[in-house]
Amino acid sequence: MSKSENFIPYFLSHRNVTIALAEKVEKANYDFKPTETSMSAEKLVLHMVTSFYQFTAAATKQQPKQLHEEGSPFELGEVTKLYTDETLVLLKNMVDEDFKEIIDLTAFLGTKLPAEQVLRIALDHEINHKGNLFVYVRMMGHTDLPMFVQK
Numbered sequence: 001m002s003k004s005e006n007f008i009p010y011f012l013s014h015r016n017v018t019i020a021l022a023e024k025v026e027k028a029n030y031d032f033k034p035t036e037t038s039m040s041a042e043k044l045v046l047h048m049v050t051s052f053y054q055f056t057a058a059a060t061k062q063q064p065k066q067l068h069e070e071g072s073p074f075e076l077g078e079v080t081k082l083y084t085d086e087t088l089v090l091l092k093n094m095v096d097e098d099f100k101e102i103i104d105l106t107a108f109l110g111t112k113l114p115a116e117q118v119l120r121i122a123l124d125h126e127i128n129h130k131g132n133l134f135v136y137v138r139m140m141g142h143t144d145l146p147m148f149v150q151k
Contacts, residue, residue: 004094007119011091013149014127015084018048020146021133023077029140030076041136045076048129049083055122056090058103059115091119 022045025032030042039047050067057064067086068079099116106112113121130148137145 003096003099003116004091008088008091011087011119011123012084013151014123014130015052015087016150017146017148018045018126018130018133019077019080019084020150021130021137022080024137024142024145025076025140027075032136032140034136034139038132041133041140042076044129044133044136045080048126048133049080049087052122052126053083053087053090055118055125056087058105058108059101059118059122060090060094060098061101061103062090 025041025045030040032041033039038044053067054064065086067082068074094115099114099119101115102112103115103118104112105118109121134145134148
């Protein structure tokens, strides 16, 4: 099994939960913040999915596309699926050698890393914020929540 074939199911086991949580955020709650210094629910979800997509584009040595227009109306669940689909296109095109490629992230992270590590950082970043999103959604009154990971 290729590295891509191993990574994608693990990515989706977390991303599918992110999608499920994003779909629970009603438009009326897009501006919800648990504290004044927190990101809004909308900004948090967009940050999660755009960051992972941008990390994946970097890992594949491609320029990320602009997938949604800032300020234009959208559904969080739909934009989350859009970024997921585009991320999967990049991941599916990776071969084992691509995971070993050194990616120059000095401008962003101050270091150069193998693509495999860039993808692990992206996933760790999403997992961290997914925990935040669980808190947001629970504070919005939702009690029927998904497990932390899904198959």
